Amino acid sequence: MKLRNVLNTKTPKSPLQKKGSSSIRIRNxxxxxxxYILWMIxxxxxxxxxxxxxxxxxxxxxxxxxxxLAILDPINLRSLRLALGLSWKSTVICLLLAYPxxxxxxxxxxxxxxxVMIIILPMWMNFLLRTIAWQNLLERTGVINTVLKFFNLxxxxxxxxxxxxxxxxxxxxxxxxxxxxxxxxxxxxxxxVNAARDLGANGIQTFLKIIFPLSLPGVISGITMAFVPxxxxxxxxxxxxxxxxxxxxxxxxxxxxxxxxxxxxxLSLVLMIFILISMxxxxxxxxxxxxxxxx
Amino acid sequence: xxxxxxxxxxxxxxLFFLYAPIIILIVLSFNSSKSxxxxxxxxxxxxxxxxxxxxIMNALYTTLIIAFLSALLATIxxxxxxxxxxxxxxxxxxxxxxxxxxxxxxADIVTGISLMLLFIAMRFTLGFSSVLISHITFNxxxxxxxxxxxxxxxxxxxxxxxxxxxxxxxxxxxxxxxPDIFPGVLTGFFLGFTMxxxxxxxxxxxxxxxxxxxxxxxxxxxxxxxxxxxxxLSTLMFISVLLLLIIINRKNADKQTVKKK
Numbered sequence: 001m002k003l004r005n006v007l008n009t010k011t012p013k014s015p016l017q018k019k020g021s022s023s024i025r026i027r028n029x030x031x032x033x034x035x036y037i038l039w040m041i042x043x044x045x046x047x048x049x050x051x052x053x054x055x056x057x058x059x060x061x062x063x064x065x066x067x068x069l070a071i072l073d074p075i076n077l078r079s080l081r082l083a084l085g086l087s088w089k090s091t092v093i094c095l096l097l098a099y100p101x102x103x104x105x106x107x108x109x110x111x112x113x114x115x116v117m118i119i120i121l122p123m124w125m126n127f128l129l130r131t132i133a134w135q136n137l138l139e140r141t142g143v144i145n146t147v148l149k150f151f152n153l154x155x156x157x158x159x160x161x162x163x164x165x166x167x168x169x170x171x172x173x174x175x176x177x178x179x180x181x182x183x184x185x186x187x188x189x190x191x192x193v194n195a196a197r198d199l200g201a202n203g204i205q206t207f208l209k210i211i212f213p214l215s216l217p218g219v220i221s222g223i224t225m226a227f228v229p230x231x232x233x234x235x236x237x238x239x240x241x242x243x244x245x246x247x248x249x250x251x252x253x254x255x256x257x258x259x260x261x262x263x264x265x266x267l268s269l270v271l272m273i274f275i276l277i278s279m280x281x282x283x284x285x286x287x288x289x290x291x292x293x294x295x
Numbered sequence: 296x297x298x299x300x301x302x303x304x305x306x307x308x309x310l311f312f313l314y315a316p317i318i319i320l321i322v323l324s325f326n327s328s329k330s331x332x333x334x335x336x337x338x339x340x341x342x343x344x345x346x347x348x349x350x351i352m353n354a355l356y357t358t359l360i361i362a363f364l365s366a367l368l369a370t371i372x373x374x375x376x377x378x379x380x381x382x383x384x385x386x387x388x389x390x391x392x393x394x395x396x397x398x399x400x401x402a403d404i405v406t407g408i409s410l411m412l413l414f415i416a417m418r419f420t421l422g423f424s425s426v427l428i429s430h431i432t433f434n435x436x437x438x439x440x441x442x443x444x445x446x447x448x449x450x451x452x453x454x455x456x457x458x459x460x461x462x463x464x465x466x467x468x469x470x471x472x473x474p475d476i477f478p479g480v481l482t483g484f485f486l487g488f489t490m491x492x493x494x495x496x497x498x499x500x501x502x503x504x505x506x507x508x509x510x511x512x513x514x515x516x517x518x519x520x521x522x523x524x525x526x527x528l529s530t531l532m533f534i535s536v537l538l539l540l541i542i543i544n545r546k547n548a549d550k551q552t553v554k555k556k
Contacts, residue, residue: 033379033391035372036435040394043432047409048397050416101309104302114544118310123493124536125317125529128513132521133316136323136331143319171312224400232402235495239517249404256408256500265412268405279400283393 051272054265067266076251076267083247084274086162087230090169091177094226095219097170098177102218103211105178106185116182119175131168131239138164138240160242168236169226176225184218185211220285224278232271317533324526331520341527348524351512355528357423358492358508365430366487372431373438374480378472380439381446395436406433407500414501421503429501430491437490438483445479 058064070076105115122130137143138159145155158164188211196206230236234249241247246254248271255264324342328335345351380391398406410432414425449472457467473480495510502511513525 029379029382031379032375033383036376036379037391039372039432039435043410043413043428044394044397047406047413050412051405051409054412097309100305104306114540117540117544119313120489121537121540122313122317123489125320125533126495126510126513127493128495128510128517129320129521129525129529130316132331132513132517133319133323136319137315139332141332171316174309174313228400228402232404234404235514252404252408256411261412264408268408271402272405275400275402275405279396282400283396 051265051268054261055269056266057262059262067262068269070263070266071270075246076248079246079251080248080270082162082245083231083249086166086247087169087227090166090173090230091223091227093166093170094174094177095223098174098181098222099219102178102181102185105182116179119178122175127172128235128239131172131236134164134168134171134240135159138167159240160244162241162245164240165237165245165247168240169230169233172236173226173229176229177222180221180225181215181218184215188214217285221282224282228275228278231274320526321530321533324523324530326523329520329523341523342531345524345527345531348522350507351509351522351524351528354507354509354512357506358510361423361427361430361508362488362491365427365434365491366484369431369434369487370438370480370484373435373483374442374476376435377439377442377446381443395439398433399436399440403494403496404500407497410497411500421501423506425501425503426498426506426508429497430494433494433497434487434490437486438480441483441486442476442479445476449475 055067056063056065058066071080108115135142138156139145140155140157140159142159148155158167192214193206193210196210201209232249234247234253237245237247237250248267252264252267252271255261255267323331325337325339326334327338327340376391380388380395383391407429410425410429411421413419414421419425454467454471457471458464462470493510494508495514498508499511499514502508507515509525509528513521516522516525
């Protein structure tokens with residue numbers, strides 16, 4: 001236990017330190033990964049190939065690009081643009097809300113898992129229900145407007161508008177932004193920060209030159225963790241956006257609901273291009289931490 | 296001082312933002328009016344109705360079984376994989392980590408659709424097992440990412456010492472390695488359980504018509520109005536988890552104070 005605490009004070013992400021190679025190696029442990037490798041090939045790699053197959057073929061199994069090019073249809077293109085715009089905005093808002101929160105939490109003395117739990121706890125209330133509860137809060141005669149009316153303040157009319165969808169996205173994906181940033185911030189070596197202060201840097205300089213650059217891996221994984229699900233959601237837009245606003249996720253879901261698998265797969269491939277770009281950015285920043293900055 | 300108050304206020308505000316809808320749902324579970332929009336007085340009626348409602352209880356049962364089994368199997372496969380990955384050389388390790396990241400970073404809708412297409416192409420009937428397989432698939436990465444950091448903190452020499460003293464590798468694993476990485480394994484299990492419980496999109500695409508989880512049941516009722524029993528059910532689930540967390544936290548706090556003495 002003591003030993004672990006000592007090891008814990010290391011900052012794996014500090015550029016000042018080389019990564020130790022003293023980690024445990026169990027002889028002949030390779031076979032332990034076989035079930036996992038088989039599982040991943042069967043249920044991750046092959047399904048992606050199946051989606052590629054459907055996306056690039058017609059119902060008569062001939063090769064075609066029509067399904068992918070269906071994205072150029074004005075309606076689909078508009079829903080993609082809207083989804084990109086909304087998810088971009090919600091990701092920026094998430095970051096602006098999450099970073100100060102993660103900083104405050106990382107400074108708290110009681111560094112138990114409790115803080116993290118408080119952030120994850122809302123997930124135990126079904127996410128559809130929580131989103132439906134926002135309807136209650138935002139409706140014309142909803143809770144927020146009742147309160148506003150009581151104080152004679154102007155009404156808030158954002159239900160069934162893109163703004164309500166942004167709010168729903170921020171609400172649902174904020175925890176995914178807070179946790180990676182928090183996890184990186186608590187690992188930053190306090191000595192580096194103190195050294196900067198001793199050498200005369202003020203608070204803002206310390207933040208810009210030391211803390212923020214060191215927290216970048218967490219920020220990047222937070223951004224993808226919030227951006228990808230917002231970009232591809234069809235549930236939030238369905239519940240908070242009314243029936244008139246369709247995002248690219250809604251289009252794909254509709255194509256599959258009516259049995260139009262080839263077009264649906266083609267459009268999914270377009271989405272995957274954006275996801276792949278995000279993954280490439282993450283892996284570029286994530287080399288050192290090997291994925292553990294996510295949680 | 297001012298800074299501290301501002302910080303407290305900020306945390307409070309965010310927590311309020313996160314918990315406001317939950318408070319609404321809890322309030323709705325006691326609302327005697329069937330409509331979401333009107334308060335008709337306090338009642339416990341929906342809690343009684345809940346246990347009589349067979350379709351909700353069935354959905355709850357399916358949800359819990361899938362969450363438990365998928366978390367358990369993902370924990371076994373994931374922990375084994377994490378140990379193997381930890382012992383790998385750089386290149387295979389990078390490839391494995393990249394593959395692990397795919398289901399985490401990929402969109403739920405793409406994962407769901409791709410698995411659905413696979414099951415249909417294999418003529419595998421969509422139902423309980425297809426949902427279970429899908430949930431295991433997206434849970435394994437959470438386990439690996441929870442266990443890996445603990446493995447890296449391990450002292451390699453204790454395991455080797457155990458082997459030198461005549462322990463078989465399997466015995467040494469259970470006596471030396473597993474106790475040390477257990478917190479990570481447990482975190483992985485609970486993360487997986489939570490993710491499975493809260494998943495809607497992947498379940499929606501991979502389930503057959505005859506089974507429902509709580510999520511898919513709620514979604515099918517969004518347009519016609521949610522049954523108040525569902526609010527009662529989620530309130531019960533939420534409160535029990537909350538109590539569990541408070542108890543665990545108390546116990547940990549007690550342990551810490553004992554140590555300090």
